[in-house]
Each structure stands twice: as C-alpha cells, then as structure tokens.
Amino acid sequence: MNTLLPTSTAGSLPKPSWLAQPEKLWSPWKLHGQELIDGKRDALRVALMEQQLAGIDIVSDGEQTRQHFVTTFIEHLGGVDFEKRETVRIRDRYDASVPTVVGPVTREKPVFVEDAAFLRRQTKAPIKWALPGPMTMIDTLYDAHYKSREKLAWEFATILNQEARELEAAGIDIIQFDEPAFNVFFDEVNDWGIAALERAIEGLSCDTAVHICYGYGIKANTDWKKTLGSEWRQYEAIFPRLRESGIGMISLECQNSRVPMDLIELVRGKKVMVGAIDVASEIIESPAEVAKTLRNALRFVDADKLFPCTNCGMAPLPRHVARGKLEALTAGAEIVRRELAA
Numbered sequence: 483m484n485t486l487l488p489t490s491t492a493g494s495l496p497k498p499s500w501l502a503q504p505e506k507l508w509s510p511w512k513l514h515g516q517e518l519i520d521g522k523r524d525a526l527r528v529a530l531m532e533q534q535l536a537g538i539d540i541v542s543d544g545e546q547t548r549q550h551f552v553t554t555f556i557e558h559l560g561g562v563d564f565e566k567r568e569t570v571r572i573r574d575r576y577d578a579s580v581p582t583v584v585g586p587v588t589r590e591k592p593v594f595v596e597d598a599a600f601l602r603r604q605t606k607a608p609i610k611w612a613l614p615g616p617m618t619m620i621d622t623l624y625d626a627h628y629k630s631r632e633k634l635a636w637e638f639a640t641i642l643n644q645e646a647r648e649l650e651a652a653g654i655d656i657i658q659f660d661e662p663a664f665n666v667f668f669d670e671v672n673d674w675g676i677a678a679l680e681r682a683i684e685g686l687s688c689d690t691a692v693h694i695c696y697g698y699g700i701k702a703n704t705d706w707k708k709t710l711g712s713e714w715r716q717y718e719a720i721f722p723r724l725r726e727s728g729i730g731m732i733s734l735e736c737q738n739s740r741v742p743m744d745l746i747e748l749v750r751g752k753k754v755m756v757g758a759i760d761v762a763s764e765i766i767e768s769p770a771e772v773a774k775t776l777r778n779a780l781r782f783v784d785a786d787k788l789f790p791c792t793n794c795g796m797a798p799l800p801r802h803v804a805r806g807k808l809e810a811l812t813a814g815a816e817i818v819r820r821e822l823a824a
C-alpha cells in the first residue's frame with residue numbers, strides 16, 4: 483500500500499432499491515433467477531463505483547451479493563438444515579429463529595469465490611473481502627450434531643480456510659473475518675476463538691483481518707450499548723491474546739463509541755482499522771471530526787499501521803448518508819495525511 487492512511491469500509495453498503503428494500507437489514511431480494519444474478523452483479527459494480535468516486539483506497543463488494551453476513555455463507559454449506567429452526571439467543575442479546583446443524587458441516591462448493599473474481603476484474607485497487615468468523619457463525623445456529631461450540635467452530639474454521647485460500651487465489655488482498663461475538667464471549671475467545679481464526683488463515687500469504695464491533699445500529703444493539711457503562715473495555719479482555727496471534731489487522735469501533743482509545747496500545751504492532759465513522763447515526767461526520775478520531779488513534783498506532791475505516795457495515799443506512807460518510811472518511815484521512823507530511 484503506497485498511500486499513508488489507506489481508507490476502507492468495514493463491509494456492507496446499502497443495496498439499491500431495485501435489488502432489496504432499502505434501510506432494512508437482511509431484506510429479502512426483489513429479483514429472482516437470472517435477474518437476481520445479474521442484479522447482484524450490477525449492484526456490486528455500483529457499490530464499487532461509489533467507493534471509488536468517494537476516494538476509498540481499499541474497496542470491497544459492499545456485500546451486495548449477500549443478504550446476511552453470516553447466514554448467506556452458511557446457506558452454501560452441507561450439514562445445516564434451514565427448514566429445521568430453533569430459537570436461540572444471539573450474542574447474549576436477542577432471540578432469533580436459526581437453522582439447525584444436523585450432521586457434519588461441509589463446504590460442497592465455493593461460496594463467494596466467483597463474486598470475488600468478478601470484483602477483481604472490475605478494478606486494480608486493493609480489495610478487502612469479508613467472511614463471517616467461526617465464533618460468530620456458531621452463535622447464529624442451533625447445534626444438534628456436535629454439541630460443542632468449540633468443535634463446531636473448529637469445523638467452520640477448516641471450511642473458512644478452504645474458502646479463504648480460493649479468495650486469495652482469485653486476487654483478494656485482505657481477507658477479513660467478522661467476529662462481533664468476540665466482544666461478548668471473552669473466555670471462549672481466549673480459550674479457542676482466536677485459535678479457530680488462526681486455523682482459518684492457515685497457509686494464506688495475503689493480509690488478514692478481524693473485525694470486532696458493537697454491531698449494526700439496530701435497536702437490540704443500541705439497547706445493549708446502554709448497559710455497558712461509561713467505558714467500554716471489552717477489547718481489553720482479548721487484545722493481549724490477539725496481539726500474539728497471526729492475524730495481521732484488527733478492525734475496531736472508535737467513532738462515538740465509549741471505547742477508551744488507549745486500549746489500542748495493547749495491540750501495538752498490529753495494523754489497526756480505526757472506525758472513524760459511526761454507522762448507528764444518520765448524521766454525517768465532518769472531515770474535522772473524522773480527523774480528530776484518527777489523530778487520537780495515532781497516539782497508540784504507528785501512522786504506517788493506521789487504516790481509517792467505518793465502525794461497522796452501512797447496509798441499513800440511506801444511500802445518500804452512506805455516500806456522505808464515505809466522502810467524510812476520505813476528507814478526514816486527507817487532513818491527517820497532510821498534517822503527517824508537514
């Protein structure tokens with residue numbers, strides 16, 4: 483990466499209204515069959531162009547081809563019965579009806595590899611691709627087969643590794659694992675969660691990242707945040723082990739969050755994607771606000787390891803708001819770049 487402070491997003495961007503209901507998470511597709519296949523690819527092109535017009539350095543597919551950041555991946559696997567549903571508590575926070583693991587989980591075919599190759603053909607810019615992390619995957623399922631969270635996570639890590647190797651071969655530069663569950667199950671993260679992630683990145687030579695956030699700006703998450711007190715110290719429990727891990731980059735929620743910035747010192751040496759855009763608010767940050775967050779982070783991250791980013795995905799936001807936030811991120815990063823150069 484030649485640019486200092488290269489910008490990117492945590493992952494999802496709003497979908498066009500002809501593809502899915504806007505401002506709604508996990509909205510069902512509006513198209514079917516070949517129209518849906520074509521529509522997803524058109525949306526991917528639009529998402530790419532919007533990132534590039536806004537000046538984002540490391541681009542993504544905006545998750546235009548998936549409905550849900552975990553479920554869409556699991557839908558492609560064997561051993562999971564989507565008809566057999568159970569209600570479970572997700573991340574200790576809200577109840578959801580989820581599919582059941584009924585036998586050994588297997589990856590019978592590539593999941594996102596064709597989409598990734600398609601994106602690669604559209605641009606020469608560095609590309610980041612997001613996959614769900616093993617711990618977050620098991621937390622979105624009912625397990626009637628392995629009856630062990632650790633065992634199932636390990637199986638998913640093996641499957642994710644197969645997918646990740648093929649994504650790398652398709653030209654992906656950074657593979658990111660989304661692990662919001664890392665902010666909840668600290669003991670498990672340290673016992674086997676980070677080890678499972680390391681299994682998922684085995685043999686990769688591209689950059690690897692883990693995204694650990696406080697979730698989309700939906701009510702269950704904002705209500706949960708209200709219970710976390712004046713300082714959010716969740717990262718503190720897992721950073722020491724994460725620092726020793728083979729994961730290269732860590733994506734964090736820093737804008738309008740109550741995470742004490744000095745916690746980042748605990749992962750000194752890692753590349754840090756600093757969330758400088760709040761995805762739970764429709765208020766577009768000013769470039770000065772973004773710059774302030776980045777400057778604050780620079781006290782604990784070396785400049786060559788700081789990657790300005792969004793707190794989380796922007797799928798539920800109105801499109802014009804998401805576009806405005808991308809532009810603010812670029813402009814804020816540019817302010818700090820100039821200061822560093824001076």
Ligand SMILES: [Zn+2]
Nearest residue numbers: 695697794795
């Ligand atoms: Zn997130």
